[in-house]
Amino acid sequence: METPLVFSQLNMCESKEKTFFKLIHGSSKEEGSKEDKIRVSPKEAVIWGESFDKLLSHKDGLEAFTRFLKTEFSEENIEFWIACEDFKKSKDPKQILLKAKAIYEKFIQNDAPQEVNLDFHTKEVITKSITQPTLHSFDAAQSRVYQLMEQDSYTRFLKSDIYLDLIEGRPPRPTNLRRRSRSFTYNEFQDVKSDVAIWL
Template identity: 70%
Template sequence: MEMSLLFFSQLNMCESKEKTFFKLMQGSGKEEASTESKIRAKEKRNRLSLLLQRPDFHGETETSRSAFLAKETRISPQEAQKWAESFDKLLSHRDGLNSFTRFLKTEFSEENIEFWVACEDFKKCKEPQQVILKAKAIYEKFIQNDAPKEVNLDFHTKEVIAKSITQPTLQSFDAAQSRIYQLMEQDSYKRFLKSEIYIHLIEGRPQRRTNLRRRSRSFTYNEFQDVKSDVAIWL
């Protein structure tokens, strides 16, 4: 009787040791898993921190907005008032050109001023190869059908450019640039002078972020065929 009790007592002892061993092993596994998960979590936090520090992640940071507004407020009301004298004076002033471009972006028609600026840059080309490359780039970006920033030109003007693009000259885009200039002068420029962007400038008030609104592009060059084409537009 005593021996049987001793026998079962030994079995219980073994079972207890095994249970203790498995518990220790499970605890160690859980501890390792916990440590690994902590390391992964830390790595994720580090990656997120680096991502948040990237300027392009924020789009427009508070610092960039403040810097932009500070730049805008440096334009004196007296200088801004001169832009109302003529469209030429607006475009000949760097801040005037920037302000007008920002206004066109609110109407989703910035391709007009971008084309005009591209033409101005094109006429400064010195090397024949540079003339060919830039002319092709302007044609593909602004002129050809379904161009990413196609400007509003009549069929005849586009055809003339298309035929001359293989052997372009510094005057290849003059007619198109003149027409886009007239469109902006007769349409967008007048609205710019009445816009919140311009009014804030002449009143010396800090600029506010402008809500973008899509404007119907119902106007065409045909509306301005009576405008003289020999206007001196580049002074």
Template identity: 70%
Template sequence: METSLISLTQLNMCESKEKTFFKLIHGSPKEETGKEAKIRAKEKRNRLSLLLQRPEFHGETHASRSGHEAKETRLCPEEAIRWGESFDKLLSHQAGLETFTRFLKTEFSEENIEFWMACEDFKKSTDPQQMSLKAKAIYEKFIQNDSPQEVNLDFHTKELIARSIAQPTLQSFDAAQNRVYQLMEQDSYTRFLRSDLYSDLIAGRSPRPSNLRRRSRSFTYNEFQDVKSDVSIWL
């Protein structure tokens, strides 16, 4: 009996020494797990980086496009027909505004409707500081020469806006907004009414998919609403 106890004790001691030696040579299992976890984390970051570089992450994703198409499919043709009565009726209807925006993207001219919507939001400003920040953001995105989303305006209109940016009023962008509105009404709106997108809607058909361009530092109306005390994100 004593011999058995001694043998078990010796066996455990030998096993313990072997484990200690193994740890010294190869490291502990926890250390191995930690290293493997770091490697796996690095691999995940690399995969995520590659994923974010895919074109759909810089424009509308497949899911968002499917969502838009689902909305358009549920749209009553009678509502779409009313959009053809006037450009103002199209813009006053949320679904019409979204559909027209998507149409302009296919023509690479969505900056016009985005500028118009930004001006509409700007005119709702009540706080002077907020008004100044939004005015600067609009000017640097849409008005100044070589801006990311520069709209087509004459030199005189641009100069008037540039001089008013230091102390903007709710009317600072009125002339430019009216000019862009007229351009869209006389040009883009007429092509929209002749487009396959609009024809499908008034016929009650599911809109055909369209290829949208990859967008870089694009300015959108929803993003503009998030402008708070710091406009550095637009610069």
């Protein structure tokens, strides 16, 4: 009898995070069509070049910047920042605890699926406070990630085809937006012959 190939570890956190991150990002079915939804005038897009805050405060600016980060495989930074913004709006203590744990497991802990680049001290402070989080638990980490994006990714975004097309009123070019993953899927290795038992 054949044993079905199951990688249960790929969905370990899904149930806890699913509802929370669906609220932030929408369903995955929408992801492919998002680049078609960026419809701004060149005049609006030019404003995004004035400051990083102006880019992030505009819904389409945030979407264009996220699309750019995906081409650089660093979208975890903006996703973490968005998750922190949403987290700070939480009111219910139970919701604060659940969201804090989801953010920690997805972005902060060692080998998290979308681990952001933080110094040891910042990570340590968050790790110690995660059992009793406050609305300010991620402030230092969010500020650090914001600075990294502003000083690094934002300047490259302003020179990117994605942004230049918008300010010149050209339709967006198709981009190859592959999801970076630290784990593999069955489809990527379907031609590899191996003993299933080694994975169990």
